Amino acid sequence: MRILLVEDERHLAEALEQVLSRNNYSVDLAFDGEEGLYQALTGIHDIIVLDIMLPKRDGLSILEELRGKRISTPVLLLTARGETEDKVIGLDSGADDYLAKPFQTTELLARLRALGRRKGEVQVKNLSTYADLELNPHTLELKVNEKSYHLTLKESQLLEILMLNHDLTVSPGSIIEKIWGFEGDAEESHVQVYISFLRKKLSQMESKARIQTHRGVGYMLTVSKES
Template sequence: MRILLVEDEKYMAEALAQVLKKNNYTVDLALDGEYGLDCALSAIYEIIILDIMLPRINGLDVLKKLREEKIAVPVILLTAKGETEDKVTGLDCGADDYLVKPFKTEELLARLRALGRRKSELVPEGILSSGDIELNPNTLDIYCGKKTYKLTLKESQLLELLIQMKGMIVSKNSIIDKLWGFDSEAADNHVEVYISFLRKKLLSLNSSTSIQTVRGVGYLLKNGRG
């Protein structure tokens, strides 16, 4: 697996790169946001580890540019800020996961394994459909009529899970297990954030398909208005 690590603290970046290489990852290193963006736009990476506080171009702007260019590679954000608002901002920009500094390298490796595992387990061949929407898990595109929207990996995985359940209720615990892994530290608010993102995108597509909350139980995909 080829990884792009964008981190301006040289000592930390080189140390992380060595750890990743020892764990059989191929790593390219960028020490500023401008060079990191140039590398990322090549679309040759399977995962990007991206610091938020970067010289020249900050990590969030790098991430926004990637999503604008329809590059859907999974991104793990590194941030020194642990407040919920900062985490949500990063996720809202299209990140798939985040780590708050300082963190243990074992946790980063676990997140990388989880992203790789979730992608391989949840991405099937072909188009999935429900009501008036279609999802291509391979390109992360959602279609409704003539409109198209690019999802992040986590958004695509969540929508795929809801579609596969065919109108049955999916609990938050089940979503966490499928998308983050049973041994992750993901909590209910992670699920709520991605449910909110998906609802906004369904609305922007003017879809009649909606995600319904069953209080105290979970979520289900409902087709048709009313």
């Protein structure tokens, strides 16, 4: 299970990363609000642990933007303040749970397990769309107009990354990190193989979307200019 931890106190973030890693979680770290929002929008995470008080952008505005973009990844809010008002605002903004600092790591782990179970029990319909593509990352179903195709998990994850970053070049290294993680043994050739698979399926489905290769830089999902 992959966790995005957005926390500006580096010593706390790094300590939590060690605890989570020992409990078999993969962890992506962000130390300010802008980086946290970027990773939340472009990455694939099972749970987001989000501090409210952050530099550059606060956690509540990040949460509101994620929910506004129909990103339903479970969010656990962290804050040094324990006032009821903060809890109400956070939960009303779309948070799934709330944990006030200081807290015991055992409680954090218990809440993450609960959120993980909840995510598995409730399959939220959170569709990614671009051009004529409609991807359901939960069922792995890709639709183009009246045609549908069942993707593999890796194909779905890769296409979702490209759709979330459409018209932007995504590096192979970023793709490997998001899909296979730092500890995986995937190489750039793995990405090339899955890009090839996706191109064939988009062609078979007669989609207007195309995956361009920017040699030495990465891949971009864009719309064909052909009529």
